[in-house]
Amino acid sequence: MRRGELTGKAWQRVEPLLPAMDGRGRPWRDHREVINGILWRLRTGSPWRDIPERYGPWQTCYERFKRWDEDGTWAGNLEDLQVKDDSLGTVEMTVSIDSTIARAHQHAAGARKRGTTTRRSTRKPPKDDKPLGRSRGGLTTKLHLITEPRGLPLTVHLTGGNVVDCTAFEAVMATFRPRRRIGRPRTRPDRLLGDKGYSSKKIRLYLRRRGIQAVIPERRDQIANRKRKGSRGGRPPAFDAITYKDRNLVERCFAKLKQWRAIATRFDKLASRYLAGVTLASIMLWLRHAELSDRP
Template sequence: MGRGELTDKAWARIEPLLPPVAGRGRRWRDHRQVINAILWKLRTGAPWRDMPERYGPWKTAHERLRIWTADGTWERVLDEVIVKDDSVGNVEWTFSVDSTSVRAHQHSAGARKKGGCATGWVEDLAVDGEALGRSRGGLTSKIHLAVDGRGLPMSVILTPGQAGDNPQLLALLDQVSVGRDGPGRPRKRPERVLADKAYSHPSTRAAMRKRGVAFTCPEKSDQIARRQAKGSHGGRPPLFDPKVYADRNVVERCFNRLKQFRALATRYAKRAAYYRSEIIIAAIMLWLRTDLQDTA
């Protein structure tokens, strides 16, 4: 087993969640070998064509990434890993949200506007020009992330680099749906959400109150000044506990762990759908590593 590849315990966790190797037509190449090939690509950020021969043809790995992106396999694996952890009480339902900008390599530009995957969130990304934004520094994408109290990814949204943070908050929370390991409806609502000033807006606070979710977020200075200028009509300041807010750093640590995969620290994928799948695969690895450490 090479560095960064699936361990036997990790493979035992995800193997039952993958499509069968043998089916109609030709037998598929071993799933474990292909996933290790994709992990090598994510870890090194190297071109597909430079993949070592021990992983088999690079086109096979790229095609498996494409197929499982289109049919939602990667997301189903992540969902099942989270469900397993939640069933034993490991998921901490205090969420932290934030975003990070990622420089896009010149090779990520130039994807055709038509074709490729066309399901759900993939169509939305295609409308936004494959989630590529232009700025003085060049092409950028932005990863919006919600993590649990241990800093493990719960949901992710990809937008162009110039997109604001606040409009993505409710969409991030709407993506969360953790099924039960048995009967019962999926759990979708965290107990508390921690966010920085970028998410401080009256409409956001009202939406969180409506959902019954505690919201810990500092006020912006202009919002404080506006409220104070109104005197007694400005209302009371929102509750804010700096000790609770200090736990928000787990989302920053999660970004650091994700960007240890060099293909995520710099975006090389032309298709936003494939880049998002690469983020999901890295998130699966973070969950598996933490889970296996806890059970060791």
Template structure:
């Protein structure tokens, strides 16, 4: 096993989740292809510069684009989460946050419209994307949404929460509701707190300073301050550690992909291996 390749344990975990080729001529070994894809996103190199030991770069790119288009990486991630949930390995103290990803100049120029729109936006750092993510209490991704870097965190909170959907291995509906949600001040809004209460989800989100001042200024009409569990909030750092692990993949820390579909597939692949 070389650097940035799947270990035997990781391959044993991933292999049953890969789709089988039921027709056509014999294709390049899946492990070799997946090692090449992982190497490419780990290093952030161009497809044409992937070492020849992984096979023709065009084959790697075609296989990756096919798996990204048909949702293979998403299904693999869901299957990994279902396996962990069946073993009681998911800690449902969920933390939510976002991180900015600088877009390389190669990420520009994608075809506009269609199913491959590119979530890029202008922020203080220039042309950027943003990953909005929810992770479990052990710092493993449960769901994520990619947007332009200029999108406010609170506007995608509900979208991220609704993307949490962990299937059951046996009968039963997928689990979609955490036990508790942790978020920073950027998620302190009446709409978010109302949505969480409506769904019966306990939460720990600190108030912003301007919200505290407005409540105090209104006196008895300002209402009571929201409950805040300081001990629970200390665990919110797991989402920062989750982003730190994701950004060890240079192809994720800097976005080189033109299409949202490819970049989201890369994040799903990295998330899958965190579960492995």
């Protein structure tokens, strides 16, 4: 086993969740070997064609990565790990939300739009599902993340890099549906920690109507406007400064995810492929935490 590959314990958890080899047609390449090749590509950020031969043909690694993205295998693996962890009572409903920017490589901006063709190629163009936005750093993608109290990712959402955090808040919360072993998925956490970028009347009203305690500090301009209005400005929103100290865990999660170079910089043309890579890296974080928890 080389650095960054699946360990024996991690493979025991992942293997039952992968599609079974039906035995029809040509023999399948070993799943563990192919996944290690995919992890090598995510860790190094190299092109798919540069995957070492010890992991098999690069076409096999990409096609299986693409197939398991489209049929929901990667997302299902992440949900299964969360369900098993929730059954032990270790996942609390105090979550943190934040976003980070990933610079888009020039290769990520080359996908053709639907309906456009070239004279030399008759292949069907890929679907234009790339959330790229032009910001101060050029073409970027913004990665929105919700984490649980230990800093493990629960849900991921992608937008263009020019999208403001408060604008995408409701879309991010709509993806928050952690499954439980018994009962329906829970869509409302008890408390939500966010920085000043999420301090707006609309977001606070959204959380109040759903019975979610907002742990979000006020911006300076909001404090000044409220004081300038005097008694008409109302009371300041409640803020738990002690609980807010745990918000740094979402920043640590971003730091761990960006250790994968194919996530720190977006090389994928399609957003679905980039999101699948983030999901796979999140799976590795959960597996790593499970291994550390099992140690005596």
